[in-house]
Amino acid sequence: MGLIVPVLLAAWAVLSTGQTDECSPTPSATEGPFFQSQGVPDKADWICRPDFAPEGAPEGGAEFTMTGTIFDEDCATPLGGGDYNVTLMVWQADSEGNYDDNRDTSTHYCRGLITVGEDGTYSVRTILPGQYQNGPTLRPRHMHAMVTAAGYENLITQVYWEGDEFLGDCCNSDDPRLWMPVNDELTQGQFNFTLTRAPDFVASMAASEQVCSSSACYTVVNRSASWADALSACSESGMQLVEISSEDEGAFVAEELLGGTGWRDVGGSLWMGLNNGAEGAEGGDWVWQSGAELGYEGWGEGEPGDAGTCGALLVNENGTSWLAADCAASLDGFVCVAQAS
Numbered sequence: 001m002g003l004i005v006p007v008l009l010a011a012w013a014v015l016s017t018g019q020t021d022e023c024s025p026t027p028s029a030t031e032g033p034f035f036q037s038q039g040v041p042d043k044a045d046w047i048c049r050p051d052f053a054p055e056g057a058p059e060g061g062a063e064f065t066m067t068g069t070i071f072d073e074d075c076a077t078p079l080g081g082g083d084y085n086v087t088l089m090v091w092q093a094d095s096e097g098n099y100d101d102n103r104d105t106s107t108h109y110c111r112g113l114i115t116v117g118e119d120g121t122y123s124v125r126t127i128l129p130g131q132y133q134n135g136p137t138l139r140p141r142h143m144h145a146m147v148t149a150a151g152y153e154n155l156i157t158q159v160y161w162e163g164d165e166f167l168g169d170c171c172n173s174d175d176p177r178l179w180m181p182v183n184d185e186l187t188q189g190q191f192n193f194t195l196t197r198a199p200d201f202v203a204s205m206a207a208s209e210q211v212c213s214s215s216a217c218y219t220v221v222n223r224s225a226s227w228a229d230a231l232s233a234c235s236e237s238g239m240q241l242v243e244i245s246s247e248d249e250g251a252f253v254a255e256e257l258l259g260g261t262g263w264r265d266v267g268g269s270l271w272m273g274l275n276n277g278a279e280g281a282e283g284g285d286w287v288w289q290s291g292a293e294l295g296y297e298g299w300g301e302g303e304p305g306d307a308g309t310c311g312a313l314l315v316n317e318n319g320t321s322w323l324a325a326d327c328a329a330s331l332d333g334f335v336c337v338a339q340a341s
């Protein structure tokens with residue numbers, strides 16, 4: 001590392017000319033067909049090496065180093081360290097424009113998870129990706145990236161080499177905010193990722209009305225959320241994701257809570273604290289988040305289907321019924337409950 005730093009510092013003086021002062025989140029761009037969500041290895045150093053190629057791939061390519069910082073939406077606060085749990089995954093074509101998937105997925109060639117420092121900085125050592133045929137023209141050189149951080153929206157995007165003659169073809173490549181300034185030799189580039197803060201569920205909850213029965217108080221949060229988001233938002237507010245343990249409670253929720261707050265008029269689906277512990281796998285038993293077994297059940301017709309592993313309330317003019325939904329889906333909101341004191 002000690003050898004690299006002075007070289008990079010000198011280069012940044014040249015690279016920093018092309019940028020604008022405007023602050024805006026990094027735009028997203030399609031993940032494309034070569035995205036892999038599972039099993040991508042950490043690559044602290046090279047994601048593909050100029051002097052090495054797996055079987056079937058061309059011999060390496062020209063060395064390229066991409067560096068930058070992950071920023072909060074203020075474009076000033078770097079995101080790094082354990083609190084933010086920042087992850088950066090990158091994937092790109094080899095020098096001939098092929099992805100590892102075109103050859104052998106298991107090699108994870110030109111793809112990896114990159115270490116993000118405490119100060120939000122990262123460095124990707126790689127080779128210059130090839131430009132490849134895409135319809136009548138070539139796709140410009142690009143690096144795919146996914147950036148995640150606790151409390152921020154996931155970003156999936158594509159970073160382009162500024163000055164590439166094929167910019168503008170697809171996938172937001174005409175957006176200068178996705179252009180990475182590169183040096184003349186095409187050996188170094190710098191790109192900062194700016195994330196958008198996730199919606200503040202806790203603040204929306206504080207603004208939502210509470211409706212109490214004799215034994216519990218409920219809040220319906222009108223904010224699109226995954227099941228995990230809903231679960232943590234309720235608990236951060238000292239409540240829990242709703243569990244409906246009797247027909248009476250189901251009726252109270254359907255009439256007083258969802259009728260009274262207008263949800264029956266609008267309709268929608270709202271997470272409950274129910275799941276079958278089988279994320280993507282064969283269904284287990286449905287249990288409440290507190291560990292309680294299912295007593296009363298209010299499944300709708302055909303439910304629980306095979307697809308979903310998290311439970312939700314489907315609300316319409318006629319009342320509520322339960323449905324099994326994909327835990328990662330963004331439903332319309334969720335219901336939190338606290339025992340009445």
Ligand SMILES: *[C@@H]1O[C@H](CO)[C@@H](O)[C@H](O)[C@H]1NC(C)=O
Binds near residue numbers: 087
């Ligand atoms: C960090 O983020 C990754 C990717 O989103 C996730 O799989 C992991 O569970 C997170 N770790 C912690 C400690 O939150």
Ligand SMILES: *[C@@H]1O[C@H](CO)[C@@H](O)[C@H](O)[C@H]1NC(C)=O
Binds near residue numbers: 016019068069181
């Ligand atoms: C990225 O952020 C660093 C640190 O603020 C800054 O010096 C650099 O000019 C930025 N680079 C680009 C390409 O915007």
Ligand SMILES: *[C@@H]1O[C@H](CO)[C@@H](O)[C@H](O)[C@H]1NC(C)=O
Binds near residue numbers: 261262266
């Ligand atoms: C939820 O919020 C949306 C606007 O974000 C609004 O259109 C809708 O009517 C709200 N739903 C209820 C039940 O208040």
Ligand SMILES: *[C@@H]1O[C@H](CO)[C@@H](O)[C@H](O)[C@H]1NC(C)=O
Binds near residue numbers: 316317318
């Ligand atoms: C509510 O019930 C009525 C009568 O059974 C039915 O016609 C209507 O389609 C139902 N509404 C919804 C949204 O399912």
